[in-house]
Structure formats: structure tokens, C-alpha cells
Amino acid sequence: MKCAQINKLLPVYLENELSWQEKMEVEAHLKTCARCAADLDNFKKISLLLSSMPQLEINPSLQARLYSIPTQIKLQPSRKLGLLDFFLKPSAQPALAAAVILLLFLSFFTLHPDGRYLGYSLKGKINFSLGQLEKTIAKVEGFPGYWPLVRRSIAHSLKNIVQGPS
Amino acid sequence: MVKECLEGKEQAWHLLVNNFSRRIFNLAYQFCGCYEEAEDLTQEIFMKIYTSLPKYDSSKNLTAWILTVAKNHLIDSYRKTKKEKSQREDFWQHLQAGIEPGPEAEMITAQTRELIWKGLGQLPPEIRLAIILKEIHGKSYEEVAEIMNIPVGTAKSRINRGKIQLARLLNQEVSQR
Numbered sequence A: 001m002k003c004a005q006i007n008k009l010l011p012v013y014l015e016n017e018l019s020w021q022e023k024m025e026v027e028a029h030l031k032t033c034a035r036c037a038a039d040l041d042n043f044k045k046i047s048l049l050l051s052s053m054p055q056l057e058i059n060p061s062l063q064a065r066l067y068s069i070p071t072q073i074k075l076q077p078s079r080k081l082g083l084l085d086f087f088l089k090p091s092a093q094p095a096l097a098a099a100v101i102l103l104l105f106l107s108f109f110t111l112h113p114d115g116r117y118l119g120y121s122l123k124g125k126i127n128f129s130l131g132q133l134e135k136t137i138a139k140v141e142g143f144p145g146y147w148p149l150v151r152r153s154i155a156h157s158l159k160n161i162v163q164g165p166s
Numbered sequence B: 001m002v003k004e005c006l007e008g009k010e011q012a013w014h015l016l017v018n019n020f021s022r023r024i025f026n027l028a029y030q031f032c033g034c035y036e037e038a039e040d041l042t043q044e045i046f047m048k049i050y051t052s053l054p055k056y057d058s059s060k061n062l063t064a065w066i067l068t069v070a071k072n073h074l075i076d077s078y079r080k081t082k083k084e085k086s087q088r089e090d091f092w093q094h095l096q097a098g099i100e101p102g103p104e105a106e107m108i109t110a111q112t113r114e115l116i117w118k119g120l121g122q123l124p125p126e127i128r129l130a131i132i133l134k135e136i137h138g139k140s141y142e143e144v145a146e147i148m149n150i151p152v153g154t155a156k157s158r159i160n161r162g163k164i165q166l167a168r169l170l171n172q173e174v175s176q177r
């Protein structure tokens, strides 16, 4: 065998994983070839160096951060429960403001003694406002598919306010 | 331990962290060669471990499972960042002073140690990780294969290729002297 072939077998030889025949060939070559014998020493050195590599201590602040992972993850609930997250987003503020104005507007009419009568003409306006509100909310980034649900419940509440509970 | 972690028992999670944090941090540091990055990687790996705990099959070896999560994250983040090979920090700067050099350590110059350390960074990531697990962490070929989800033969050839590449570096060093 040539040196290049022997060289490839040396790490395997050190692991004692060669067949008996290969092992004999390698050993015979090592006796006559100083270069391959030096290579063998290098492989030994590498294994020794790596196995004696000191392990570093972990930084206590990192350890503390690792301990707190369950709390961190609990503090950021998954998107499925993230409705509250949405309302806390700065970009959601216009939508919230619109909703507040709409409700104020409604309460003004519904609390008015004649509110019940105004109610029917208001329905169209309410639907229009709801549409506007929906558009504003749709612009808010990252709002997942909750809107139909929210819209239905708002619409239901508004219907109750305007028409009285059904 | 895993079951108790899933039940939200704080003590169980602390126990898991205590058991594996130093190992994972060193693995990450040996892999990426940068102390701060290794800290970030360690935190990310433990986040992954925590969120993947429900998927852990309790009939399997926990250490191997945790190391597999670590391996996946290390390789993925390497692919994403494609770090320059030469960015490895000097290993010894993070060692606390006063470590007693063993008898073998005296025979081998610090320069050679540093050469091997830097040489690790020149190995392809899969080969590097296999070498680290086998040679530094003392895993068997079979364990390396399980952690890396590859056949044992592949693990063997990766490790051998890695050693040959490191040996070439040593030879270059010798011929330059």
C-alpha cells in the first residue's frame, strides 16, 4: 500500500477498527516509513488534545436565563391566545379609537329617551361604521382570523343595544 | 424529569438545566468558536428543548435526544449565518487562570492546542460536530450516529475525514517551522 492509503487507515488503526489483514499491512508499513509513523503520532496527538480539552464553566447569568425559560414562554402565549396581544399593539390603537368613538356615538343615541325610535335609522350607520372599523383593523399587521368572531359578537351586542335583547 | 417539566414543576426544569447546560454550552462553543454566540445558541437550544418536551418519546435516551436538538440547532444556525472560518476566538482566553496542566498537557505545546482549536473551525459543520462529540465529549461511534441521525458507517467516515484534515494542519505547521 502507498502512503496515502495508509494515511487514511491510520485513524481507524488507532481506534482498533481495522481488519486483521489491514492491521498487519499498516504495521509493516509503519516500520519502514518514517513519514507515516510521524503521521500516526499526529493522530495520537489530535485525539489527546481533543479529549483533554478543558470544559468552560457556564456564566451564572446565562444559567439564570435558562432557568427562567418556562416563565418567559408563559409570558408570551402562543398566537392562538394572542387576542390581548393584539389590543396591546401600538398599531392597533387607531382601531381601538374607532371602536371607542363608535360605542360613544351609540350610547349617546341609545341612552337618549327617543333612542329606541332612532335605532332603526341608525342600523345602516352602524353597519357602515362596522365596515370602517373592520378596514382599520385589517390594516393592523398580524391580526389573525379572529375578526369574524369579534365582529359577530360586536354586531350581536349592538343589535341588543339598538333593538333590545332578542 | 421530563414528565415533571411538562407538569410545570420548576424544580424538574432546573434539574434538567443543571444536568445539561454546561455540556450544551461547551458543545456550542466548541462548534462555533465564539463565546458570546455560544451563549445565545445555548439559550436558543434550551428554548427549543423546552418547547419540544411534549414531543419527547420517554422510551428513548434523554441525553441523545437533547444532543440531537442541540445538533439540529447548531447546524441550522450555521447554515443561516455562514460564518467565516477564521472567526474562532482564542480558546484559552476564556479559561480561568490556575488550571493545572496535566502531564500530557506539558508535552504538547499550547501552540499546537490552539492550532487544533482553530482547525476545528475549518472543518465542514457535520464533520466538525461529529469530531467534537466523539473526541471531546467521548461519545461512541454509535452514539454519534444516533445523535446525528446518520448510519454508524457515515459517522465513522466523517470522524476519520475530520482527523485526517486536522492532521494535515499539524503537518503544515511542522513544515513551516
Ligand SMILES: [Zn+2]
Residues within 6 Å of the ligand: A002, A003, A006, A029, A033, A034, A035, A036, A037
Ligand atoms: Zn508511508
